[in-house]
Amino acid sequence: FYLVLLNFQGVTEGYNGTIFAYGQTGSGKSFIMQGIMDPSTQKGVIPRAFEHIFESVQRAENAKFLVRASYLEIYNEDIQDLLGADIKQKLE
Numbered sequence: 001f002y003l004v005l006l007n008f009q010g011v012t013e014g015y016n017g018t019i020f021a022y023g024q025t026g027s028g029k030s031f032i033m034q035g036i037m038d039p040s041t042q043k044g045v046i047p048r049a050f051e052h053i054f055e056s057v058q059r060a061e062n063a064k065f066l067v068r069a070s071y072l073e074i075y076n077e078d079i080q081d082l083l084g085a086d087i088k089q090k091l092e
Helices: 009-013 029-034 045-059
Strands: 002-006 018-022 072-075 078-081
Touching: 009 045, 018 029, 018 045, 029 045
Parallel strands: none
Antiparallel strands: 002 018, 072 078
16 A cells, blocks of 8 residues: 655644555555554554654744644545544535
8 A cells, every 4th residue: 555645744834745645455555544552663654743743833033823623534435534523424
């Protein structure tokens, strides 16, 4: 499968960052994205990205940040919000 990070370093400078994970069912996309928290060496891309972003926010002086995240799945032309209250609900 493919994992693509777009402009990840620029997110603390006000730019959007995107992570694409693309591949066949069962190829490990969810594990790479989420991982497991213990042991910490098994953390996925999402927890590591959040750590990086919030560490940068804490170090910044005289700046305000708005952090917004989406976690979407596109499968068979259906889009689902995996952070939403009902992950089975399809988005338009």
